[in-house]
Amino acid sequence: GAVVSQHPSRVICKSGTSVKIECRSLDFQATTMFWYRQFPKQSLMLMATSNEGSKATYEQGVEKDKFLINHASLTLSTLTVTSAHPEDSSFYICSARPDRGDNSPLHFGNGTRLTVT
Amino acid sequence: GNSVTQMEGPVTLSEEAFLTINCTYTATGYPSLFWYVQYPGEGLQLLLKATKADDKGSNKGFEATYRKETTSFHLEKGSVQVSDSAVYFCALSARTGGFKTIFGAGTRLFVKA
Numbered sequence: 001g002a003v004v005s006q007h008p009s010r011v012i013c014k015s016g017t018s019v020k021i022e023c024r025s026l027d028f029q030a031t032t033m034f035w036y037r038q039f040p041k042q043s044l045m046l047m048a049t050s051n052e053g054s055k056a057t058y059e060q061g062v063e064k065d066k067f068l069i070n071h072a073s074l075t076l077s078t079l080t081v082t083s084a085h086p087e088d089s090s091f092y093i094c095s096a097r098p099d100r101g102d103n104s105p106l107h108f109g110n111g112t113r114l115t116v117t
Numbered sequence: 118g119n120s121v122t123q124m125e126g127p128v129t130l131s132e133e134a135f136l137t138i139n140c141t142y143t144a145t146g147y148p149s150l151f152w153y154v155q156y157p158g159e160g161l162q163l164l165l166k167a168t169k170a171d172d173k174g175s176n177k178g179f180e181a182t183y184r185k186e187t188t189s190f191h192l193e194k195g196s197v198q199v200s201d202s203a204v205y206f207c208a209l210s211a212r213t214g215g216f217k218t219i220f221g222a223g224t225r226l227f228v229k230a
Contacts, residue, residue, distance in 0.1 A: 006160075034218070043206065043222040044161075093160065095218075102216035103149035103168065110160040 002028050002098030006109025013084055014117055021079045021112045023094030029074035030096035034106065035067075038091040047092075050077040084116040119144040119214040123207045123221035130197055131229050138192040138224045140181075140207035148211035150174075150183055150190040151218070155204040164192075164205070202228045 003026040013019050023033055031052045036044040048069055049057040056069035066088075068080040081088050091113050095106040123140040130136060142148065152164040152174070165174030167183035167190065174181050179194045190207060207221040 004160075041223075044220045046217055046219075049217070095161075102212070103210045105151060105163040105166055106153075106161075106218055108153075108160040108162065 002026075002096075002107050004094065004096055004107045004109045006094050006112055008112060009110060010113045010115075012115045012117060015085055016083055018080055018082045019084055019114060021081075021092055021094075021114075023077045023079070023096075023109055025075045025096050025098070028096075028098040030077075030098070031074060033071060033077040033094055033096045035069065035077075035079050036093045036095065038093060038111070044093065047079075052077075081114065084114070086116045089114055089116045119148065119209060119211055119219050121207050121209055121219055121221035123205075123224055125222065125224065126204075127225040127227055129227045129229065132199055133196045134228075136192070136194040136197045136201075136226070138205055138207075138226070140190045140192065140221060142188050142190065142207075142209050144188075144209055144211045145213045146211050148209040148214075150181070151208040151210070152179070152181055152190070152192050153206045153208060153220075155206065155223075157203065161206065197226070197228045199228045199230050202226055 005024045007022045033050040035047045050071040052071045071077040093111040095108045120143045149168045151166045153161045154164045155161045165176040167174040170185035172183045181192045204223045204225045206223045210218045
């Protein structure tokens with residue numbers, strides 16, 4: 001089956017530093033990937049849509065300069081949390097659609113637990 | 118905008134009990150509906166889906182029927198097992214929402230032996 005690999009699974013960083021999270025589609029090409037944020041005991045909130053070879057589309061209220069997204073190839077998207085602060089601590093999850101069709105199911109990475117101290 | 122509402126948890130059941138997790142949605146047009154499951158320590162994975170009214174999605178003993186008249190997609194299983202303990206998310210994707218997948222809040226299920 002289609003696999004989405006996300007790395008790292010956990011990261012702890014100091015306030016003010018930047019953290020990069022990678023999302024790879026291992027056995028399919030993804031022109032579009034989706035980045036979600038999951039708060040404790042809450043649902044997944046779509047942060048942005050990552051588009052291969054062009055700018056990401058951010059959801060309302062998500063800071064573009066804080067959460068930098070790069071989708072340089074058909075199998076890799078990265079999310080960089082810049083100048084991280086404790087309020088950025090969260091669970092970040094990437095996903096992609098391996099199957100054709102805009103309504104086809106998402107395949108998810110295992111997520112990255114970010115803790116900013 | 119489009120949205121999904123599902124029952125709050127946690128839900129605690131004994132093994133072999135009947136499970137229902139309610140899910141209702143708001144969307145213009147004809148969304149596709151999904152149930153995703155997140156087992157402890159793992160990422161989300163698709164459990165089942167339905168793409169049009171009256172469709173029934175099923176997998177691993179779970180079922181859900183797309184009811185357009187009540188805008189619902191309730192998840193059911195006749196006899197739960199301890200291994201079904203997980204968080205269940207109802208979700209939709211629709212052209213009117215740019216095909217972005219919108220999730221409900223998630224319902225945590227605990228099954229006791």
